[in-house]
Amino acid sequence: xxxxxxxxxxxxxxxxxxxxLGSLWGSLASLLxxxxxxxxxxxxxxxxxxxxxGLEESQEAExxxxxxxxxxxxxxxxxxxxxxGFCFHTAKTSFVLPLEEAKRGLLLLxxxxxxxxxxxxxxxxxQDRGEYLGKLVKFCKAELGLPSVSIVSNGSLIRERWFRDYxxxxxxxxVSCDSFDEQVNVLIGRGQGKKNHVxxxxxxxxxxxxxxxxxKINSVINRFNVEEDMREHIQALNPxxxxxxxxxxxxxxNCGEDALREAERFVISDEEFEEFLERHKEVSCLVPESNQxxxxxxxxxxxxxxxxxxxxxxxxxxxxxxxxxVEQAIKFSGFDEKMFLKRGGKYVWSKKAMKLDW
Ligand code: SF4
Numbered sequence: 001x002x003x004x005x006x007x008x009x010x011x012x013x014x015x016x017x018x019x020x021l022g023s024l025w026g027s028l029a030s031l032l033x034x035x036x037x038x039x040x041x042x043x044x045x046x047x048x049x050x051x052x053x054g055l056e057e058s059q060e061a062e063x064x065x066x067x068x069x070x071x072x073x074x075x076x077x078x079x080x081x082x083x084x085g086f087c088f089h090t091a092k093t094s095f096v097l098p099l100e101e102a103k104r105g106l107l108l109l110x111x112x113x114x115x116x117x118x119x120x121x122x123x124x125x126x127q128d129r130g131e132y133l134g135k136l137v138k139f140c141k142a143e144l145g146l147p148s149v150s151i152v153s154n155g156s157l158i159r160e161r162w163f164r165d166y167x168x169x170x171x172x173x174x175v176s177c178d179s180f181d182e183q184v185n186v187l188i189g190r191g192q193g194k195k196n197h198v199x200x201x202x203x204x205x206x207x208x209x210x211x212x213x214x215x216k217i218n219s220v221i222n223r224f225n226v227e228e229d230m231r232e233h234i235q236a237l238n239p240x241x242x243x244x245x246x247x248x249x250x251x252x253x254n255c256g257e258d259a260l261r262e263a264e265r266f267v268i269s270d271e272e273f274e275e276f277l278e279r280h281k282e283v284s285c286l287v288p289e290s291n292q293x294x295x296x297x298x299x300x301x302x303x304x305x306x307x308x309x310x311x312x313x314x315x316x317x318x319x320x321x322x323x324x325x326v327e328q329a330i331k332f333s334g335f336d337e338k339m340f341l342k343r344g345g346k347y348v349w350s351k352k353a354m355k356l357d358w
Pocket of ligand 1: 080081082083084086087088089090121122123154176
């Protein structure tokens with residue numbers, strides 16, 4: 001590491017001179033991280049140096065400064081057309097940032113090191129019939145050049161026209177599906193009146209193939225679907241990833257006095273979750289996420305572009321990155337980078353690199 005230092009430093013300086021002024025802060029933050037990696041970590045790892053108490057604390061602060069928002073989940077709206085009983089990001093406000101402000105925040109994140117953005121909600125296709133989302137997706141891919149742009153949606157409002165207009169800019173579409181039994185979906189709150197959630201899922205799978213978007217499925221395992229065997233259906237749909245979450249309680253969202261949901265009746269034990277995983281272990285695309293893995297391993301931005309800290313079992317907001325910048329706001333995110341890596345948060349996430357057989 002030390003032998004490479006002069007070359008790497010020269011490279012950094014060259015890259016700074018090529019950048020516009022607005023990017024300089026991001027570069028300076030990267031330099032601080034680089035200096036720490038080059039001159040501090042090796043000694044600390046080998047235990048060559050006893051760190052005095054005061055210094056240790058200042059280094060903890062420095063550690064926070066160096067959190068890079070590699071993968072960010074931007075929940076730009078809390079509004080949704082579904083009423084899932086366990087929802088842990090509920091419609092507490094109807095606020096959505098003006099498009100240009102949202103773009104400004106995304107640029108700040110890119111300058112701070114963001115590589116992947118995931119748009120989520122609420123239901124992200126609800127705002128302006130998907131146009132708001134489409135414009136952000138296009139901005140992130142075509143203008144910011146992010147390696148990965150993805151969406152999590154309940155899938156009920158997506159039209160083929162959206163794929164025609166914006167599909168080329170999208171790497172991954174993750175669709176929520178908790179059951180292949182429509183009655184269970186209705187019980188959970190994913191009912192669509194006359195429309196059938198599973199039929200929507202199949203239609204989206206087809207469009208993803210046609211418009212070259214990687215297709216992913218997210219399932220929340222809860223009291224109503226924990227006994228289900230989904231192997232056949234998942235294997236037939238063959239998603240690039242099947243994220244399987246254990247139903248999670250978050251105070252103020254789906255439990256507690258001021259919450260809009262009472263999700264206690266949906267909760268399952270760790271053992272029940274393990275049994276579900278065991279039953280589906282032959283499904284190779286399955287990525288499990290227990291409550292423990294999930295809670296602090298996501299960088300979550302709310303509708304005001306505030307990081308939400310889940311360390312205390314609720315979502316405590318930081319200041320907005322639009323007001324104080326990413327570096328300041330991220331210190332209050334509660335993000336557990338080690339758990340993020342441990343749960344496989346960093347994976348092949350650009351559709352180009354996936355080399356899919358469309
Ligand atoms: S679809 Fe998602 S955002 Fe909407 S109610 Fe269900 S869990 Fe919440």
